[in-house]
Amino acid sequence: MIGTTLDIQAIRKDFPILQREVNGKPLVYLDNAATSQTPQQVIDVIVDYYQRYNANIHRGVHTLSQEATDAYEAARQKIQKHFNIAHSREVIFTSGTTHGINLVATGSTSFLKEGDEVLVSAMEHHSNIVPWQMLCERTGATLKVIPMNLEGELVMEEYHNLLSDRTRLVFCNHVSNALGTINPIEEIIEAAHKVGAAVLIDGAQAAAHIKPDLQALDVDFYTVSAHKMCGPTGVGVLYGKEEWLKKLPPYQGGGEMIAEVTFEKTTYADLPHKFEAGTPNISGGIAFGAALDYMNSIGFDAIAQYEDELLNYATEQLLTIDGLKIYGTAAHKTSVISFNIEGIHPYDIGTIVDKLGIAVRTGHHCAQPIMDFYQIPGTVRASFSFYNTKEEVDKLVEGVTRARNMLL
Amino acid sequence: MTIKEIQEEIIDEFSMFDDWMQRYEYMIELGKSLPLIAEQYKTDDNLIKGCQSKVWVHAELDGDKLVFTADSDAIITKGIIAILVRTFSNQKPQDIIDADVEFIDEIGLKEHLSPTRANGLVSMIKQLKLYAVAYQTQLK
Numbered sequence: 001m002i003g004t005t006l007d008i009q010a011i012r013k014d015f016p017i018l019q020r021e022v023n024g025k026p027l028v029y030l031d032n033a034a035t036s037q038t039p040q041q042v043i044d045v046i047v048d049y050y051q052r053y054n055a056n057i058h059r060g061v062h063t064l065s066q067e068a069t070d071a072y073e074a075a076r077q078k079i080q081k082h083f084n085i086a087h088s089r090e091v092i093f094t095s096g097t098t099h100g101i102n103l104v105a106t107g108s109t110s111f112l113k114e115g116d117e118v119l120v121s122a123m124e125h126h127s128n129i130v131p132w133q134m135l136c137e138r139t140g141a142t143l144k145v146i147p148m149n150l151e152g153e154l155v156m157e158e159y160h161n162l163l164s165d166r167t168r169l170v171f172c173n174h175v176s177n178a179l180g181t182i183n184p185i186e187e188i189i190e191a192a193h194k195v196g197a198a199v200l201i202d203g204a205q206a207a208a209h210i211k212p213d214l215q216a217l218d219v220d221f222y223t224v225s226a227h228k229m230c231g232p233t234g235v236g237v238l239y240g241k242e243e244w245l246k247k248l249p250p251y252q253g254g255g256e257m258i259a260e261v262t263f264e265k266t267t268y269a270d271l272p273h274k275f276e277a278g279t280p281n282i283s284g285g286i287a288f289g290a291a292l293d294y295m296n297s298i299g300f301d302a303i304a305q306y307e308d309e310l311l312n313y314a315t316e317q318l319l320t321i322d323g324l325k326i327y328g329t330a331a332h333k334t335s336v337i338s339f340n341i342e343g344i345h346p347y348d349i350g351t352i353v354d355k356l357g358i359a360v361r362t363g364h365h366c367a368q369p370i371m372d373f374y375q376i377p378g379t380v381r382a383s384f385s386f387y388n389t390k391e392e393v394d395k396l397v398e399g400v401t402r403a404r405n406m407l408l
Numbered sequence: 409m410t411i412k413e414i415q416e417e418i419i420d421e422f423s424m425f426d427d428w429m430q431r432y433e434y435m436i437e438l439g440k441s442l443p444l445i446a447e448q449y450k451t452d453d454n455l456i457k458g459c460q461s462k463v464w465v466h467a468e469l470d471g472d473k474l475v476f477t478a479d480s481d482a483i484i485t486k487g488i489i490a491i492l493v494r495t496f497s498n499q500k501p502q503d504i505i506d507a508d509v510e511f512i513d514e515i516g517l518k519e520h521l522s523p524t525r526a527n528g529l530v531s532m533i534k535q536l537k538l539y540a541v542a543y544q545t546q547l548k
Contacts, residue, residue, distance in 0.1 A: 023428075345482035347461045352484075355428050363460050377481065378460070406433060407483055 025357030033383035075289030100223030100238030105131035107248035114140035152328035174206035179328025180336030231291035235284030352403035422515035435487030442490035504540035
């Protein structure tokens with residue numbers, strides 16, 4: 001029995017998509033690490049925006065523009081409060097985590113020179129590898145990798161050995177998308193700061209499960225995507241310490257980000273607008289605020305506790321299947337299970353369980369170095385959210401068992 | 409047999425099944441009858457791009473006909489490529505170029521025909537037809 005103070009059946013009613021059928025079966029949605037579903041409360045906010053006050057922000061004198069600007073800025077403040085950020089000007093709206101990472105990576109070009117070192121963890125998503133490789137190619141800096149062990153945990157001793165006065169930047173995810181490992185970012189940040197390096201934490205996979213206190217973490221940059229936390233796609237936030245955001249040059253030129261423009265010279269707007277060129281995803285930003293309201297109304301402690309119970313139950317049940325192996329067995333994990341069955345390609349399992357209405361992810365999860373580490377072509381990944389149930393875990397186990405019987 | 413006749417034969421075989429599970433089980437069976445590609449041809453050059461699983465295809469001429477061999481590391485994908493190889497192997501390149509693949513729809517595998525589908529059925533068809541185009545030029 002899974003104990004929780006949450007009324008999961010009532011919560012499920014908030015998500016219209018959970019009522020639908022796939023291939024004639026009730027949908028069992030277990031691909032939450034790729035994107036989470038959207039509650040009616042958030043959908044309503046998007047609809048309301050387009051029905052009542054759709055207008056461009058920060059420039060119109062008319063009422064609609066003012067209302068849209070107020071709602072967008074109110075969302076920025078909600079995000080500031082949620083992540084305990086000192087100033088709302090440190091909250092930069094982006095199109096998502098990848099955008100935030102690229103903004104910092106591109107802007108860091110002028111700070112790096114040959115001989116400098118950049119550290120990245122072995123369990124990164126391609127989005128947190130490729131921009132830094134490109135940065136190193138541009139600047140002549142060296143990219144070094146913090147290794148991981150078979151359990152899917154970073155080898156912290158090696159990390160401390162890699163740090164030196166040449167280290168300028170450290171990049172790591174808060175939670176691994178492929179394995180679910182929760183990384184010890186407090187230790188990572190503190191140690192990096194001791195050698196004078198700045199730290200960017202990719203929080204895309206963490207923010208739906210953990211409510212990070214960014215001031216307490218003392219992190220330099222932290223990026224999230226709204227669509228992983230009950231918000232819409234195409235919007236996210238980059239947090240940066242003000243001192244860093246002031247140092248970084250603008251990422252894109254255009255409207256919103258300027259103070260004054262002549263053909264001889266342009267001066268840039270103050271934070272956060274310096275990094276927000278062009279018309280942003282206005283309804284998306286507002287809806288991101290609503291998504292945080294929604295998740296906070298349920299409560300992150302209750303969410304984490306319940307998801308942990310789901311994770312433990314699912315791990316225990318899946319391991320009863322003959323030949324099933326779980327990748328990522330860290331002591332601290334979010335509700336993500338990556339697995340394979342001996343002798344079966346993950347793609348085959350994904351295809352069969354889809355026919356049973358179960359949505360899981362298969363493949364390398366945009367983290368090929370991890371797959372290379374384990375010498376596998378990919379995994380099946382089931383990722384659970386607070387609206388999933390014990391019964392859905394049972395259906396997954398049943399589906400995977402059926403797939404196994406068909407495929408072996 | 410012509411390509412059309414083979415396709416009709418496959419449609420006939422699949423019409424015996426009334427649910428997806430039986431169809432998939434049969435497809436897996438068909439995968440076991442696939443003429444396997446020789447190990448020496450299992451190279452990156454012969455890999456079909458656009459598939460989540462690996463699919464290797466090799467083609468060679470036997471007289472004026474093209475013979476395909478293939479393999480995959482995923483069993484469902486192997487079934488799909490087996491159906492295609494059975495349809496197109498031992499056929500004249502021009503006939504392969506001219507053939508349509510609507511029979512895929514009729515055997516209940518339409519979902520695999522979407523170009524965004526990760527198993528790359530569309531890429532597989534394209535690759536087999538590309539071989540046919542290449543060998544057609546050679547025959548001339």
